[in-house]
Amino acid sequence: MKYIDEFRDGALARGIAARIADEVREGRRYSFMEFCGGHTHAIARYGIRELLPDGVRMIHGPGCPVCVLPIGRIDQVIGLALGRGAIVCTYGDTMRVPASPRPGPDGQAGRGEGLSLIKAKALGADIRMVYSAADALTVARQNPDREVVFFAIGFETTTPPTALVIRQAHAEGLRNFSVLCCHVLTPSAITHILESAEVRQYGTVPIDGFIGPAHVSIVIGSQPYVHFAEEYRKPVVIAGFEPLDVMQAILMLVRQVNDGRAEVENEFTRAVSPEGNVAAQRLVASVFELRERFEWRGLGEVPYSALKIRPEYGEFDAERRFGLHYRGVPDHKQCECGAILRGVKQPTDCKLFGTVCTPDNPMGSCMVSSEGACAAHYSYGRFKDVPVVAVQG
Amino acid sequence: MAKKDYIRPIDFRHGRVDMNHGAGGRAGAQLIDELFARAFDNDALRQGNDGALLDVPAGHRLVMATDGHVISPLFFPGGDIGCLSVHGTVNDVAMMGARPLYLAASFILEEGFPLADLQRIVESMARASREAGVPVVTGDTKVVEQGKGDGVFICTTGIGALPAGRRIGGALARPGDVLLLSGSIGGHGVAVLSQRESLGFEAAVRSDTAALHGLVAALLAAVPEGAVHTLRDPTRGGLATTLNEIAAQAGVGMRLQERAIPVRPEVQGACELLGIDPLYVANEGKLVAAVAPAHADAALAALRAHPLGRDAACIGTVVDDPHRFVQMTTAFGGQRVVDWLTGEPLPRIC
Numbered sequence A: 001m002k003y004i005d006e007f008r009d010g011a012l013a014r015g016i017a018a019r020i021a022d023e024v025r026e027g028r029r030y031s032f033m034e035f036c037g038g039h040t041h042a043i044a045r046y047g048i049r050e051l052l053p054d055g056v057r058m059i060h061g062p063g064c065p066v067c068v069l070p071i072g073r074i075d076q077v078i079g080l081a082l083g084r085g086a087i088v089c090t091y092g093d094t095m096r097v098p099a100s101p102r103p104g105p106d107g108q109a110g111r112g113e114g115l116s117l118i119k120a121k122a123l124g125a126d127i128r129m130v131y132s133a134a135d136a137l138t139v140a141r142q143n144p145d146r147e148v149v150f151f152a153i154g155f156e157t158t159t160p161p162t163a164l165v166i167r168q169a170h171a172e173g174l175r176n177f178s179v180l181c182c183h184v185l186t187p188s189a190i191t192h193i194l195e196s197a198e199v200r201q202y203g204t205v206p207i208d209g210f211i212g213p214a215h216v217s218i219v220i221g222s223q224p225y226v227h228f229a230e231e232y233r234k235p236v237v238i239a240g241f242e243p244l245d246v247m248q249a250i251l252m253l254v255r256q257v258n259d260g261r262a263e264v265e266n267e268f269t270r271a272v273s274p275e276g277n278v279a280a281q282r283l284v285a286s287v288f289e290l291r292e293r294f295e296w297r298g299l300g301e302v303p304y305s306a307l308k309i310r311p312e313y314g315e316f317d318a319e320r321r322f323g324l325h326y327r328g329v330p331d332h333k334q335c336e337c338g339a340i341l342r343g344v345k346q347p348t349d350c351k352l353f354g355t356v357c358t359p360d361n362p363m364g365s366c367m368v369s370s371e372g373a374c375a376a377h378y379s380y381g382r383f384k385d386v387p388v389v390a391v392q393g
Numbered sequence B: 001m002a003k004k005d006y007i008r009p010i011d012f013r014h015g016r017v018d019m020n021h022g023a024g025g026r027a028g029a030q031l032i033d034e035l036f037a038r039a040f041d042n043d044a045l046r047q048g049n050d051g052a053l054l055d056v057p058a059g060h061r062l063v064m065a066t067d068g069h070v071i072s073p074l075f076f077p078g079g080d081i082g083c084l085s086v087h088g089t090v091n092d093v094a095m096m097g098a099r100p101l102y103l104a105a106s107f108i109l110e111e112g113f114p115l116a117d118l119q120r121i122v123e124s125m126a127r128a129s130r131e132a133g134v135p136v137v138t139g140d141t142k143v144v145e146q147g148k149g150d151g152v153f154i155c156t157t158g159i160g161a162l163p164a165g166r167r168i169g170g171a172l173a174r175p176g177d178v179l180l181l182s183g184s185i186g187g188h189g190v191a192v193l194s195q196r197e198s199l200g201f202e203a204a205v206r207s208d209t210a211a212l213h214g215l216v217a218a219l220l221a222a223v224p225e226g227a228v229h230t231l232r233d234p235t236r237g238g239l240a241t242t243l244n245e246i247a248a249q250a251g252v253g254m255r256l257q258e259r260a261i262p263v264r265p266e267v268q269g270a271c272e273l274l275g276i277d278p279l280y281v282a283n284e285g286k287l288v289a290a291v292a293p294a295h296a297d298a299a300l301a302a303l304r305a306h307p308l309g310r311d312a313a314c315i316g317t318v319v320d321d322p323h324r325f326v327q328m329t330t331a332f333g334g335q336r337v338v339d340w341l342t343g344e345p346l347p348r349i350c
Helices: A010-023 A037-045 A071-083 A092-096 A117-122 A133-142 A159-172 A186-195 A197-202 A215-220 A223-232 A243-259 A278-287 A311-316 A337-341 A373-380 B026-040 B081-094 B115-132 B187-193 B213-222 B238-250 B265-274 B293-305
Strands: A030-036 A056-063 A087-091 A127-130 A148-154 A177-183 A209-212 A236-238 A264-266 A288-290 A293-296 A300-303 A307-309 B060-069 B099-110 B136-144 B152-163 B178-181 B228-232 B253-257 B288-291 B313-319 B326-329 B335-337
Touching (some): A030 A037, A037 A056, A037 A243, A037 A373, A056 A243, A071 A087, A071 A117, A071 A148, A087 A092, A087 A133, A092 A117, A092 A127, A127 A133, A133 A159, A148 A159, A159 A177, A159 A278, A159 A311, A177 A307, A177 A311, A186 A215, A186 A300, A209 A223, A215 A223, A215 A278, A223 A236, A223 A264, A236 A243, A278 A288, A307 A311, A373 B335, B026 B136, B060 B081, B081 B115, B081 B152, B081 B213, B099 B213, B115 B136, B178 B293, B187 B265, B213 B228, B213 B293, B228 B238, B238 B288, B238 B326, B288 B293, B293 B313
Parallel strands (some): A087 A127, A087 A148, A148 A177, A209 A236, B099 B136, B253 B326
Antiparallel strands (some): A288 A307, A293 A300, B178 B288, B228 B288, B253 B313
16 A cells, blocks of 8 residues: 555565664664554564564553553543443543442442443443544534533643644533543653663663654654753654654664764654644643643653643533542552553563453553553564464475 | 225335334234335245245255344445345355355344335345345344334344265364465455444445355365365454464464455555554455365465455465464564454444
């Protein structure tokens, strides 16, 4: 297919792989974090790890919007649907994220099997999967006598559409529509990882550089990453989500490391400019402001890492409208999602991986979306963990 | 003055299904007479009994398969729930290597469903059954209250004749077998998806829904008895799920070549847009076969010589693997597992 096949060309991939193998220095290990789930998915789906020399290791970062959603936020939205009778509109990936067990009749946290949006739906909650924020607005228009809540998640890529529907709802004077805003910010998450003890002091997570986000960078531009490159001396290469983009970015990172450079380079020039999409940035700034703190699954509370709805649009803020107070909920004791999201552990280090925690029955959020490190490894790369089997013919 | 013995015909243009149609009285009988019996007309049905009396071909065993159809929307590019309910069951029988002979059909109708739509569906079903040469010999109709169904659900059951000694099944695939696919994948799922109002994209993709027993007969005639080990139609869950089912049943692994799997550009484009993998998208007119390597070329040629197998391809081989992994060499040159489908990417597609 045109404009797709060009970026998935096997011959070109082998060419880049040969150059990477050529340029890595003997005995030197190169550890790069791909921040985005989109890159994690591409690496697993196209089998990129197979093409890299032993010295190059990819660490999966926290850039999967579903994976970083804390249990408390899912609980909130289930509460709105089950307890307050609201119609909840959500992107499909969030449907299976595990939440807390159903509260008992006394209102105390329940025991037994945990809920998720899909299980809450089976209990009678009106939860609708939408493909865009605009669809949620349509649901609100069609159900004027029901409260309709859009569960807004994602990084800077999905934020502008949410801003747009809030403005639209305001312009139309919709009185039954609100947004539970869980939009998070990429740069603060990267800073958080670079500031974490594991990276700074103990060196348990050696990060030699980052593959920078593709779609997020279209919105925010390449400028915001200059700080990491300069302040933390870490090279950043912004890359598209196609497998050749990822290969090319790895080659560029290897070269920066070899040259002792720490710069922001842009592999994804066909879409990303230094300043980004200024119109989208203005739109976002007009509707949202920074949250002082927000809980991320795996990273804990991260200061100024998320957005909330400005007071001018307060009537569309589900937290305000329903008087919600956030309550954090700890992950399953043995779940290693936190450490995996920080790059400290790999999916196979987790005792639950592939046993009680599978994509069909996820315990942790990394097993939910195909962009999550655990689900990607389970679905595409599991064969690498078992002894090599005889191949015939 | 009222005419003697006159019964006002059903108003198929403006009428709707109501509870009377399912009450067991005259209204139901009239609906059966004027719609179902007329459309499906055949000797067995004309007997008018509670069940159909059927002949069993000598020297054969019987194969029986059943399939419930709950698709939404009911009408989609390339077909509708009516023809789909015939093809689905005919194909299940054919995948056993049997010749489909008879169908039974059970309709669950929702109160308020337009009779015009019902007529369109039943006529499409009757046409598909005639074209396949597999008559609907018995049936049933029930009506549920509004809100308790979704227009119409159709369950069909098929019976087919299997020559004595023929063995085709999922457990029979063995290492060394060549995997053949009868054409490009993902057409049905994308056609259905393109009709979902919430998606709002117009794909020029038609469902591939088709009866495959003719293709199966051509394939089996071209190779010696016993050369085709496994036949299956990759419907819900797509090719990936079907191959995993076979691998699990037969206790084998598989090696696929992504480059060899045919996907039409318009299907690929829609899948890219929606973030789904064509390997997991439903088909209703494709089959996958595990064939002994010595006869794979003849089998492929036979598939390609049939109109429903023009784009047939050899997509990989069956290998010895205690882990039963389906693995694929990506077009990009890497290796990956092709796993079972998780969750539901597309609701109610068949």
